[in-house]
Amino acid sequence: MEEPATGKLRIPIAYMICNQPPPLSDSEPSRMKFQDVTTLFHEFGHCLQHMLTTVNYPQASGIKGLEWDFLEVASQFMENFAYEPEWLDRMAHHYKTDESMPQDMKKTVMKSRECLAGLAMMRQLHFATLDMELHTNYKARSSNSTDGESIFDVNRRIAQKTCLVPPIPEDRFLCSFAHIFGGGYAAGYYSYKYSELYSADAYAALEEQAGSIESKRRIGRKYRDTILAYGGGTDPKQAWKEFRGRDGVQVDALLRHSGLQSATAKM
Ligand SMILES: [Zn+2]
Structure with missing residues (x-):
């Protein structure tokens, strides 16, 4: 954001403070459960929205002033990456041998979001x-x-x-x-599921680019320049339309990611 008095840029800073499971013994490192990883990705999404803001007013920049309907979009959007085989290859290694996660285990992780x-x-x-x-x-x-x-x-x-x-x-x-x-979500808990509609549909914009890195980059930049940059400073409806190129949100991606859509309707 820009300092009104000096015109200088002030870079937003985000702290993510997490608990981590303790090591099972003195000779072992701490190992995260998969749920810890998705939580880390979730909170990092909030951080990205805070750090990539282009709004100069603190009350509406980053994660401040966001409408409840849209509060958990940036965070839940990031959770999708934790289930991508490419990302599992990059981040999940055996703690002794450094081997990548075996193929069948990756498939199990990807299917686990459909369980119950x-x-x-x-x-x-x-x-x-x-x-x-x-x-x-x-x-x-x-x-x-x-x-x-x-x-x-x-x-x-x-x-x-x-x-x-x-x-x-x-x-x-x-x-x-x-x-x-006591957690600040009074009459706002609905935001998790409601926002997930948007985060799944936003992630589908990347999935629709099937294999083209350049077009995925283009979508990623557009996402950064709209959803992440506008924060609470722009009506989410407008931010959404600019990003997705259409009004309204479609439920298909959320159902597909959860395995609740019939196989014939899957991408
Ligand atoms: Zn959150």
């Missing part, structure tokens, strides 16, 4: 619906009263639509749903 994907999607829809219901319609009971629903009753009511197995009466998941009570 329908249930995982329903789980996110449950969390999002429950969060929205509690923060928009729920009237808290007065203390000592048993009239009306408790928050756990609301959980069970929403679950009738979103869970194959209803929560048991003792279920107190809500006591640990920190995102929506």
Whole structure:
């Protein structure tokens, strides 16, 4: 960003502070689980949007001021790379022999995102619906009263639509749903799944270039110059149209990545 007083450029800095599993013994290095890797890619996406901003106003630059619908697009976009065989070759090596990950293991990693994907999607829809219901319609009971629903009753009511197995009466998941009570995502949890629609469709723009490095670079630059550069300073609708060349988002890529689309409809 540009310093208004001096006209000098100020380079954005992002810190990513992570936990790492401890080594199993003194003679071994720490090894990341695959989920740690996707989390690292996710957070790096937030960092990229922060560092590549071209907005000069801190309140709207990078990840600041982004609409909830679009908040997790840049982060979830990056998660897709962790499942690419080319990237697995570059980053996944045996810690003793330095050998690349075997072919069948790479295939397993790529297929793993399809494992129980329908249930995982329903789980996110449950969390999002429950969060929205509690923060928009729920009237808290007065203390000592048993009239009306408790928050756990609301959980069970929403679950009738979103869970194959209803929560048991003792279920107190809500006591640990920190995102929506202390994590800043109150009435905003939906952003993960909603943004994933966009991040999957944005990643499909790269997939559609099938093998052409130059055209993938062109898409990558366009992504950097629109979605990443505009941050909260431009209506996401406009940023999306400039990047994708069309209004609106299509659900196909999200379903395809999750293995929820029929084989004939796959690319
Ligand atoms: Zn995130």
